[in-house]
Amino acid sequence: xxxxxxxxxxxxxxxxxxxxxxxxxxxxxxxxxxxxxxxxxxxxxxxxxxxxxxxxxxxxxxxxxxxxxxxxxxxxxxxxxxxxxxxxxxxxxxxxxxxxxxxxxxxxxxxxxxxxxxxxxxxxxxxxxxxxxxxxxxxxxxxxxxxxxxxxxxxxxxxxxxxxxxxxxxxxxxxxxxxxxxxxxxxxxxxxxxxxxxxxxxxxxxxxxxxxxxxxxxxxxxxxxxxxxxxxxxxxxxxxxxxxxxxxxxxxxxxxxxxxxxxxxxxxxxxxx
Amino acid sequence: xxxxxxxxxxxxxxxxxxxxxxxxxxxxxxxxxxxxxxxxxxxxxxxxxxxxxxxxxxxxxxxxxxxxxxxxxxxxxxxxxxxxxxxxxxxxxxxxxxxxxxxxxxxxxxxxxxxxxxxxxxxxxxxxxxxxxxxxxxxxxxxxxxxxxxxxxxxxxxxxxxxxxxxxxxxxxxxxxxxxxxxxxxxxxxxxxxxxxxxxxxxxxxxxxxxxxxxxxxxxxxxxxxxxxxxxxxxxxxxxxxxxxxxxxxxxxxxxxxxxxxxxxxxxxxxxx
Numbered sequence: 001x002x003x004x005x006x007x008x009x010x011x012x013x014x015x016x017x018x019x020x021x022x023x024x025x026x027x028x029x030x031x032x033x034x035x036x037x038x039x040x041x042x043x044x045x046x047x048x049x050x051x052x053x054x055x056x057x058x059x060x061x062x063x064x065x066x067x068x069x070x071x072x073x074x075x076x077x078x079x080x081x082x083x084x085x086x087x088x089x090x091x092x093x094x095x096x097x098x099x100x101x102x103x104x105x106x107x108x109x110x111x112x113x114x115x116x117x118x119x120x121x122x123x124x125x126x127x128x129x130x131x132x133x134x135x136x137x138x139x140x141x142x143x144x145x146x147x148x149x150x151x152x153x154x155x156x157x158x159x160x161x162x163x164x165x166x167x168x169x170x171x172x173x174x175x176x177x178x179x180x181x182x183x184x185x186x187x188x189x190x191x192x193x194x195x196x197x198x199x200x201x202x203x204x205x206x207x208x209x210x211x212x213x214x215x216x217x218x219x220x221x222x223x224x225x226x227x228x229x230x231x232x233x234x235x236x237x238x239x240x241x242x243x244x245x246x247x248x249x250x251x252x253x254x255x256x257x258x259x260x261x262x263x264x265x266x267x268x269x270x271x272x273x
Numbered sequence: 274x275x276x277x278x279x280x281x282x283x284x285x286x287x288x289x290x291x292x293x294x295x296x297x298x299x300x301x302x303x304x305x306x307x308x309x310x311x312x313x314x315x316x317x318x319x320x321x322x323x324x325x326x327x328x329x330x331x332x333x334x335x336x337x338x339x340x341x342x343x344x345x346x347x348x349x350x351x352x353x354x355x356x357x358x359x360x361x362x363x364x365x366x367x368x369x370x371x372x373x374x375x376x377x378x379x380x381x382x383x384x385x386x387x388x389x390x391x392x393x394x395x396x397x398x399x400x401x402x403x404x405x406x407x408x409x410x411x412x413x414x415x416x417x418x419x420x421x422x423x424x425x426x427x428x429x430x431x432x433x434x435x436x437x438x439x440x441x442x443x444x445x446x447x448x449x450x451x452x453x454x455x456x457x458x459x460x461x462x463x464x465x466x467x468x469x470x471x472x473x474x475x476x477x478x479x480x481x482x483x484x485x486x487x488x489x490x491x492x493x494x495x496x497x498x499x500x501x502x503x504x505x506x507x508x509x510x511x512x513x514x515x516x517x518x519x520x521x522x523x524x525x526x527x528x529x530x531x532x533x534x535x536x537x538x539x540x541x542x543x544x545x546x
Contacts, residue, residue, distance in 0.1 A: 022376070062372055062379035068387045069349065072342050096372055098396060099335055100423040103295070106335035114341045123371060125398045125418055127425025145398055150373040152400025159442055161432045166439060169432055 001118045002139050003181075003206070003230075006090050009055045010231045014266040017258060018056035018092065018208065020238025021046065021078065022063045027243050029250050039067065039074035042250075044081060046242055049251035051086045053258040056234055058092035058208075079115050090234075091118045092208070096145065098123040104133040112140045119143050121186060121208070124170045128177055135179035141206075142183055146170050147198070149188025149211030171201045184208055187226075189235070192218060195225030204228060210236045219261070223268045231269065237261060274391045275412050276454075276479070276503075279363050282328045283504045287539040290531060291329035291365065291481065293511025294319065294351065295336045300516050302523050312340065312347035315523075317354060319515055322524035324359045326531040329507055331365035331481075352388050363507075364391045365481070369418065371396040377406040385413045392416055394459060394481070397443045401450055408452035414479075415456055419443050420471070422461025422484030444474045457481055460499075462508070465491060468498030477501060483509045492534070496541045504542065510534060 010016050023039045035041040047057065059078060064071035082089055097107040097120065104122075111120045112134075119141035122134055134142040147157055147167040157167040164172075174183055187198055189211035198207070207226055212219050212235050219235060226233050241261075245253025283289050296312045308314040320330065332351060337344035355362055370380040370393065377395075384393045385407075392414035395407055407415040420430055420440040430440040437445075447456055460471055462484035471480070480499055485492050485508050492508060499506050514534075518526025 060372070060376055062370070062376045062383070065383040066379040066387065068383070069342060069345050071383075072345050076342065094372075096396070096399075097335070097369065099333070099367075099369055100421070103333055103335045106339040110335070110338040110341070110344075114339065123369070123396045123398050124429060125396050126369075126421050126423055127428030127430070129423050129425040131425075148373070148399050150399055150402050152402040152404075155400030155446060156397060156439060156443060157400070159432075159434045159439060161434055161439075166429060166432060166434075170429060173428060 001090055005088070006055065006206070007230050009088050009090070013052065013055055013262070014269055015053055015055055015262040016231050016233050016235055016265055016269070017054045017261050018058050018234045018236040019046070019050055019054045019241055019258065020094070020210070020236050021057055021059040021242065022238045023074075023242075024063060025067075027246075029246055029248065031248060037070070037074055037077065039064070039071065040077045040081075043074070043078045045251040046254050047082060047086070049255040050241070050258045051089060053255070053262040054089070056090040056092055057082055058094050058236055060094040076115060079117060083116055092143065093117040093120040096121050096123050098126050098130045100126065101129045101133055104130050108134045108137055112137045119184070121145065124174065128173075131174070132178050135177060135182045137182075140182065143208050144170065144174055144183055144185050146185040147187045147191065147194060149190045153188060168197070168201060171198065175202065184234075186210065189218070189222050192221035192225060195222060199225060204230070204232065206232050206234060208234045208236060212237055219264060220268070223272070227268070227272050231272075235261075235265070274363055278361070279328065279479070280503050282361050282363070283542075286325065286328055286535070287542055288326055288328055288535040289504050289506050289508055289538055289542070290327045290534050291331050291507045291509040292319070292323055292327045292514055292531065293367070293483070293509050294330055294332040294515065295511045296347075296515075297336060298340075300519075302519055302521065304521060310343070310347055310350065312337070312344065313350045313354075316347070316351045318524040319527050320355060320359070322528040323514070323531045324362060326528070326535040327362070329363040329365055330355055331367050331509055333367040349388060352390060356389055365416065366390040366393040369394050369396050371399050371403045373399065374402045374406055377403050381407045381410055385410045392457070394418065397447065401446075404447070405451050408450060408455045410455075413455065416481050417443065417447055417456055417458050419458040420460045420464065420467060422463045426461060441470070441474060444471065448475065457507075459483065462491070462495050465494035465498060468495060472498060472501075477503070477505065479505050479507060481507045481509060485510055492537060493541070496545075500541070500545050504545075508534075508538070
């Protein structure tokens with residue numbers, strides 16, 4: 001999927017919501033545990049109930065790897081289900097991969113070709129030749145970690161260098177890489193005051209913003225500094241949507257939560273235009 | 274496996290070699306492609322031929338993920354085969370994972386419990402709470418990327434901060450984390466001149482050193498600055514060993530290459546004591 005298709009979708013759905021499919025068997029309704037593939041069954045119901053309110057789904061691979069081969073099967077079934085039934089949706093493998101050149105190409109093939117995700121999150125620590133292999137794929141997006149929403153995020157991302165904090169160097173440097181137009185950046189919502197400075201460096205790139213909802217980030221604050229004329233934001237919410245309910249009506253509860261956020265987004269998009 | 278068991282193994286085998294099991298179907302002998310699981314078959318023969326010369330095996334997960342669910346099955350069979358037949362061997366999942374706290378715990382469970390690796394490589398970019406969940410596992414080792422051997426390694430790792438380059442900050446800071454005794458560090462062999470400075474910061478921790486062999490690093494240079502009284506080094510070689518041959522005798526050729534390195538290591542260990 002290219003950027004313009006994502007923007008079209010945002011305009012149609014009046015939403016820039018991304019739902020994180022981070023399935024934890026200890027948190028899903030217990031009746032699902034009797035199913036053949038509880039993880040996929042859970043995802044399928046969430047997707048069926050929310051696909052018109054969200055523009056992206058983001059499974060975090062850790063939650064699937066934790067269930068071994070069965071987990072990978074559930075991940076594959078989930079992405080296949082989305083691609084088949086809702087091809088307009090932008091899919092994100094939240095994998096935070098990154099390795100030396102040839103090896104990054106392997107990861108890119110795994111997620112872009114074998115699983116057919118539209119995008120993958122990538123860690124920048126190993127530099128240019130660890131990221132460019134992902135950027136080389138046409139119509140695929142590489143979402144580079146810049147400023148993360150967790151407590152330790154600033155341990156190294158916030159270190160002052162001669163020309164600014166490390167995360168700013170990551171943003172600036174990544175823009176010089178080949179196919180930088182295929183980049184998005186992860187910027188955590190828990191630090192909205194950083195958004196205006198980040199927008200000075202990357203005025204047009206999309207930002208994937210985790211941390212709204214369960215992690216305490218504020219949607220309006222983020223939009224105030226982060227929105228561009230093309231929206232330019234994907235706001236991720238995982239737990240507060242997918243675990244809104246815990247019984248047979250969990251998907252309906254998830255839909256209600258997603259709708260609340262979509263309605264808030266609709267107002268913010270209207271104000272932005 | 275704890276550190277003392279690894280040191281015992283190094284003394285017994287007079288080796289501190291780690292063999293990278295990075296299996297590429299386009300590089301293995303073609304007759305193996307007819308087997309039911311060519312990746313595992315290749316690994317099994319390499320392991321049978323080299324286990325007495327090496328103290329560690331390190332499959333890079335990218336090479337397995339690239340083959341989808343079959344790849345994960347091959348990875349599981351490989352680690353199970355090592356753990357069953359050569360339980361003295363130190364196993365490394367070269368996965369370069371790292372995510373926010375709860376999610377890192379999932380990765381740790383996937384690799385330490387489900388797959389039962391002794392260790393995993395972890396990227397430091399997200400800071401303390403992305404790494405400590407790995408460190409919390411008893412008798413398991415977390416191998417943190419510090420200075421990597423690839424061309425772009427210095428893009429961010431080499432940025433000057435007020436108190437030293439980023440990779441030195443990673444080393445210093447990681448030592449303050451809970452269960453820091455469970456850490457090793459990745460330090461690339463292509464920059465041996467950095468080893469003496471690194472040893473000032475981490476005088477006793479084991480270093481996992483890729484980049485000897487195909488990537489051009491020099492074993493003697495690395496040892497000159499990197500060896501400790503307990504050895505303190507694991508030198509990884511992948512391609513130059515496992516692809517030494519390309520016919521039915523590939524395992525024998527791999528053994529010959531491993532033996533050459535082991536003999537060089539034996540001399541270096543003798544000189545060190």
